Amino acid sequence: MKVALLITKAEAGGAQSHVLELIDGIKGCHEVVFAVGDEGWLADQVRARGVSVTIIPDLVHPIRLAQDSRACRQIKQWLLREQPSLLHVHSSKAGLLGRIAARIIAVPSVFTAHGWAFTSGATMTRKLMTVPSEWLAARTGGDIICVSQYDRQLARRYAITSDTRLHVVWNGIGDTPERALLTSNPEPVITMVARFAAQKDHATLLRAIAMMGDVPCRLRLVGDGPLLSEAKALVFDLAIENQVEFMGSRTDVTTLLAHSDVFVLASHFEGLPISILEAMRAGLPVVASNVGGVSELVNEETGILVGQGDTAALAEALKRLLGNPALLSSMGAKGRERYEKDFRASTMIEKTLNVYETCLARNRRRK
Incomplete structure (x- = not known):
């Protein structure tokens, strides 16, 4: 299996760390290619692991219709060049444009929602802007991974997609030898x-x-x-x-x-x-x-x-x-x-690969 991973920004953050854990977990048994909207921490980390990195120059976080259209074409060209078995997208903008591009050229897709933009606490303006775009992106037919049961219930409440396409995979991280030496500080x-x-x-x-x-x-x-x-x-x-x-x-x-x-x-x-x-x-x-x-x-x-x-x-x-x-x-x-x-990385990787197989199997049945 060849997996293409796409995210909007390369700056250090939770979603970026998750993508890196995914790459570390699957590159040993599957081919991985990666694309991102800019240079930065994540792009450097991915290259250091020997994985191909493509910059999508017009993939940016703000909504800019002309630039977004160009970014969608650039993503489509990248996918045509790489011919992946599946596209896995992260972050809202990459999630929307990536899934549209993948649908156009019949590449199965999976989107991980690292917390919905329309969650409780978000402004009404933000909700009015993001719910329609997430609903539209879900019409491309891909599967969605929610990182919590809370987010899955939120997606159901807003009817983002069908229950059969919603999966929960908790985040997971690799272990380190360092442990907290509690109460060892003179001042907590x-x-x-x-x-x-x-x-x-x-x-x-x-x-x-x-x-x-x-x-x-x-x-x-x-x-x-x-x-x-x-x-x-x-x-x-x-x-x-x-x-x-x-x-x-x-x-x-x-x-x-x-x-x-x-x-x-x-x-x-x-x-x-x-x-x-x-x-x-x-x-x-x-x-x-x-x-x-x-x-x-x-x-x-x-x-x-x-x-x-x-x-x-x-x-x-x-x-x-x-x-x-x-x-x-x-x-x-x-x-x-x-x-x-x-919450070990190995648990998250195993469950993510299961979602990939579910998505690919559904795509094979459609054909």
Whole structure:
């Protein structure tokens, strides 16, 4: 089988990390080719693995009709050149244009929705723009992988496609030897790994840290993005600059997690966050906003869920963990157990390949 993988942007992120895990998992037994809209982290990582990379120059995130039309033609030309057995697309724009191009030349397609753009917490304008485009893309006849049961139910609610074409495959990540050395820090370290963008809720976390008063702790914020300057300004407004470290984009996230005590993910909406999987793999307890598929990862044994935007609940959850080393340790251990059972990369690869086979079998029956 020859698999073509397509995504809109090459910047580091959850969907991009997922694509890399897929490539690592399937290139040993299947041929893989890859295309993306720009150069960047993911393109470099894929090339380093010896996989062919094609840049689709007109594939961009914003809606630009003339440019989108050109991108669709470029994707079609790439597919005609590569002649894959199946196209697997990721991210909304690549998902739409890629599936249209694949339908035109009769290439079976699978789309992974890394969290729907019309999820709870999204603006009404965003929903009005994205639901019709997702519905249209699904009419191309391909299968859809949802990364959580939450997202599958959301797709059913909006009648995106038939139940037989909707599959749930939880994200999975490869293992590393690094583990958190809980309570080894002289001052407890709270870490959040996330882009400074509208999806994430750094502001609520920062206000929670300020609300915790004299509770000793240090917050490390890993990531970059368009809202970074706003977060830095809020830190000074709250007078917590001595407690907060802005770490920037890092390639040593596993090491940073190993030197943390608690992982936090404050968000407005999510799919199934890979950053939480990384924390569970490291053996960290997790405090997270109860949005999207997060509750499928975090339960009362592995961490604490709080309401979206609930500053007081977030502060209380952090104080509860930091004040109870035994609870902190047990939740971290249970999170590690849950990772080993359900969220290894090998499990995700096996289930994804099963979806490929289902899609190809349906396509053969149609012929």
